[in-house]
Amino acid sequence: MKTVRVRYFAILREQRGLEEEKVATMASTAAELYEELRILHGFTLSAGRLRVAVNDEFGSWGAAVRDGDALVFLPPVAGG
Amino acid sequence: MSFRLTAAPIDPSVQMEALRDVRTGACVTFEGRVRDQNGGRAVRALEYEAYGPLAESEGDRILAEALGRFQVTQAVCAHRTGSLALGDIAVWVAVTAGHRAAAFDACRFIIDEVKARVPIWKKEHYSDGSSEWINCATGTAKG
Numbered sequence: 001m002k003t004v005r006v007r008y009f010a011i012l013r014e015q016r017g018l019e020e021e022k023v024a025t026m027a028s029t030a031a032e033l034y035e036e037l038r039i040l041h042g043f044t045l046s047a048g049r050l051r052v053a054v055n056d057e058f059g060s061w062g063a064a065v066r067d068g069d070a071l072v073f074l075p076p077v078a079g080g
Numbered sequence: 081m082s083f084r085l086t087a088a089p090i091d092p093s094v095q096m097e098a099l100r101d102v103r104t105g106a107c108v109t110f111e112g113r114v115r116d117q118n119g120g121r122a123v124r125a126l127e128y129e130a131y132g133p134l135a136e137s138e139g140d141r142i143l144a145e146a147l148g149r150f151q152v153t154q155a156v157c158a159h160r161t162g163s164l165a166l167g168d169i170a171v172w173v174a175v176t177a178g179h180r181a182a183a184f185d186a187c188r189f190i191i192d193e194v195k196a197r198v199p200i201w202k203k204e205h206y207s208d209g210s211s212e213w214i215n216c217a218t219g220t221a222k223g
Contacts, residue, residue: 010129010201011213044218053199056133072131072199076215079128079135079159079200080112080171080191 001026002067006037010075016041030054031061034073050074083139083198085130087162090169095158104153104176108183110191112171114164118214122207127163128170131199135159142193150186152177157190159200 007020016037027033030052037043052059053072065071092109099107116123143155153176160170173190177183205211 007131009131009199010203011216013129014213045216049216053131053134056137058134058138072134074131074199075201075213077195077197077199078202078214078216079130079198080195 002065004033004065004068005070006033007070007072009072011045012043012073012075015043025065027065029062030059030065030071033065033071034061037073045075047073049076082156083136083143083194084156084158085132085135085161085200086158087160090158090160090172092169092172092174095156095172095174099154099156099174099176101153101176103178105178106180106183107174107176108180108187109175110171110173110187111169112191114166114168114170116166118204121204123166123204124207125163125165125205126170127203127205128159128161129201129203130159130161135198135200138198139194142190142197145193146175146186146190149189150175150177151179151182152186155186155190157194159194159198161200 001024003022003024006023008016013019025033027036034047051074055070146155155175157173173187175183175186202214203211
């Protein structure tokens with residue numbers, strides 16, 4: 001079991017009802033963690049629509065999640 | 081070179097001061113403003129939310145790419161966060177160069193890449209009272 005920090009933005013923040021939380025998880029990858037959270041909180045966006053950031057840099061869905069990591073699941077962007 | 085997020089209104093005349101340079105014969109700017117409709121729906125206001133650290137690092141990467149790809153002298157971009165009214169400037173890009181062609185090309189490259197890559201999200205509020213995060217619909221994609 002490891003503990004990670006997850007920050008939420010935009011539609012995910014609204015669907016989760018908070019901006020940030022610590023999550024205890026057995027997930028070994030970012031993809032597994034998002035799937036856990038999506039089912040738990042009813043997120044409407046599938047992982048295929050998102051990107052992931054780890055420790056303030058773009059990351060990959062298959063990279064190992066380590067204890068203490070800060071993850072952000074990025075909804076489709078819409079700047080400009 | 082800098083990409084900046086700001087919760088305060090963007091004032092191009094202030095931003096331009098940093099770009100004065102007698103070596104540059106061209107300055108191209110782009111101003112993205114809040115429009116009163118999108119996809120046939122009447123827009124009343126909107127808000128931008130950004131993932132600060134990654135938005136600024138990715139924005140700076142885009143500006144650095146523009147400096148590498150085009151013969152330009154300086155490139156800057158500012159993007160709003162928070163609540164905006166119709167007509168407000170949402171994003172501002174400026175590029176200086178020796179000659180106009182590179183300045184136009186770089187300015188277009190920067191705004192296109194910013195829209196596609198920088199983690200900023202837009203929520204539109206419509207005149208009928210509804211609201212929506214753009215590009216996040218689970219049925220049909222909107223933009």
